[in-house]
Amino acid sequence: MINPLPRLPNFEYIRLDTIEATVQFLKEHASQTRAFLGGTDTFVAMRDRRLKPKYLVDLKHLAGFNTLHFDPGEGLTIGAAVCLNQLISAEAVKDNYPVLVEAAKHVGGYQLRNRATLVGNLCNASPCGDTIGPSILYNGIANIIGPGGKRIVPLEEFFLGPGKTILDEGEIVQAISFPLPPKGNKGTYVCIGRTKLADLAIAGVTVMGAPDQNAASGFCFRIALTAVAPTVILVDEAKRCLANQPIHAAVLQEAAQIAMDRCKPISDVRASQAYRREMVHNLTFLALQEVWSALEKQS
Amino acid sequence: MDLQTIHLKINGSEEQLIIPTNMTLLHLIREELALTGTKNGCEAGECGACTVLVNGKAVNSCMVLAVECDGAEVLTVEGLTGNGELERLQKSFIELNAIQCGFCTPGMLISAYALLLRNPNPSESDIREALVGNLCRCTGYDRIIKAVQKAVES
Numbered sequence: 459m460i461n462p463l464p465r466l467p468n469f470e471y472i473r474l475d476t477i478e479a480t481v482q483f484l485k486e487h488a489s490q491t492r493a494f495l496g497g498t499d500t501f502v503a504m505r506d507r508r509l510k511p512k513y514l515v516d517l518k519h520l521a522g523f524n525t526l527h528f529d530p531g532e533g534l535t536i537g538a539a540v541c542l543n544q545l546i547s548a549e550a551v552k553d554n555y556p557v558l559v560e561a562a563k564h565v566g567g568y569q570l571r572n573r574a575t576l577v578g579n580l581c582n583a584s585p586c587g588d589t590i591g592p593s594i595l596y597n598g599i600a601n602i603i604g605p606g607g608k609r610i611v612p613l614e615e616f617f618l619g620p621g622k623t624i625l626d627e628g629e630i631v632q633a634i635s636f637p638l639p640p641k642g643n644k645g646t647y648v649c650i651g652r653t654k655l656a657d658l659a660i661a662g663v664t665v666m667g668a669p670d671q672n673a674a675s676g677f678c679f680r681i682a683l684t685a686v687a688p689t690v691i692l693v694d695e696a697k698r699c700l701a702n703q704p705i706h707a708a709v710l711q712e713a714a715q716i717a718m719d720r721c722k723p724i725s726d727v728r729a730s731q732a733y734r735r736e737m738v739h740n741l742t743f744l745a746l747q748e749v750w751s752a753l754e755k756q757s
Numbered sequence: 758m759d760l761q762t763i764h765l766k767i768n769g770s771e772e773q774l775i776i777p778t779n780m781t782l783l784h785l786i787r788e789e790l791a792l793t794g795t796k797n798g799c800e801a802g803e804c805g806a807c808t809v810l811v812n813g814k815a816v817n818s819c820m821v822l823a824v825e826c827d828g829a830e831v832l833t834v835e836g837l838t839g840n841g842e843l844e845r846l847q848k849s850f851i852e853l854n855a856i857q858c859g860f861c862t863p864g865m866l867i868s869a870y871a872l873l874l875r876n877p878n879p880s881e882s883d884i885r886e887a888l889v890g891n892l893c894r895c896t897g898y899d900r901i902i903k904a905v906q907k908a909v910e911s
Contacts, residue, residue, distance in 0.1 A: 465784075466780075467779065468777075471761065497820060497821075497822070501819075518825075566802060566803075567803075567805055567890010568886070569816050570803075570820065572816050573802075
């Protein structure tokens with residue numbers, strides 16, 4: 459269908475020199491302003507007239523926003539304006555946070571990822587955001603700056619609902635930082651869409667596992683479900699199930715069943731509720747199998 | 758309407774333009790500069806028909822504001838042809854009939870061109886992955902992939 463509203467509505471384009479000036483502007487004009495990075499969600503919403511900001515504030519040039527930094531002792535920091543292709547091609551990210559790379563590759567096509575950013579994908583807070591699960595399971599932390607100063611918030615506490623985050627008016631995310639993953643950590647992100655890549659996820663499952671001497675099974679697993687509830691679901695019951703007994707195929711099946719019981723999907727144009735639930739079961743089982751086999755191989 | 762002056766280099770030619778801030782790079786290219794090789798498909802960053810290079814990187818021009826391109830260097834499909842000679846990708850697209858209706862072709866060419874800039878010797882899966890963001894409604898993907906492979910070999 460030809461888009462009946464192809465033009466962006468009028469707005470004032472604001473590009474200020476410093477973070478301080480930008481935050482001050484956002485504070486003074488909070489209700490009329492939208493901050494943007496790649497614009498890949500913002501422009502679509504504006505074209506559809508779901509969003510009509512008077513001011514559009516560009517953040518891409520701000521100091522530190524384009525920096526991707528890895529410290530072997532501390533971990534990874536990804537500036538807000540670092541595009542997904544930068545993240546995907548960074549050796550330090552590939553080596554230490556491979557599931558984040560895997561998930562980022564699912565966002566749009568190559569040329570869209572030259573604009574789209576990790577911070578944008580997280581702040582957009584779509585229930586099906588591909589990078590949400592891996593970012594949470596790598597224990598990502600949002601570095602926020604706003605009228606009240608700076609604060610840091612674990613991504614696990616960042617999402618409140620579709621399009622809603624804990625960001626207050628005038629606040630922006632400067633960067634996401636990730637601690638080093640636990641030694642021997644293995645993980646995967648599997649999702650199902652209408653096409654292999656580039657489509658929005660109908661259901662997404664992230665699984666991570668690492669050796670854990672305190673667990674009866676010898677391993678600690680974590681599971682995050684996306685696109686099957688208003689916000690990401692961390693399946694803690696499955697985590698316990700996989701920690702408290704020796705792992706074999708039936709235990710993985712049991713954990714997949716728990717994940718399916720925990721999800722709360724909707725029916726929409728892309729898939730029915732029942733299909734999504736089935737897919738959560740199947741994807742969780744496949745992801746657990748993959749991670750379990752990788753963990754076994756290294757031990 | 759808010760207006761701004763920008764300078765940019767497009768296909769090697771320097772331009773100074775006064776443009777509305779809500780104008781996308783796509784509309785600037787097609788309507789202000791009359792370079793209609795770049796196509797307007799979905800205007801939502803999904804079809805890839807409007808793909809151009811900005812500072813050497815492929816982007817959906819419908820997803821970029823023209824004001825963001827102040828000082829940038831832009832390459833459209835028209836700029837691939839130097840001195841009347843077709844670029845090797847254009848030649849291989851013609852030789853293999855990798856064109857049906859032709860609407861997706863400029864975007865395919867630019868995406869493939871960008872791929873060869875960053876990876877001169879791509880595998881078939883590299884090519885497929887690089888063209889994920891370019892839709893062909895005639896579904897002529899197979900020949901498009903083969904045409905890129907042929908261009909690599911040449």
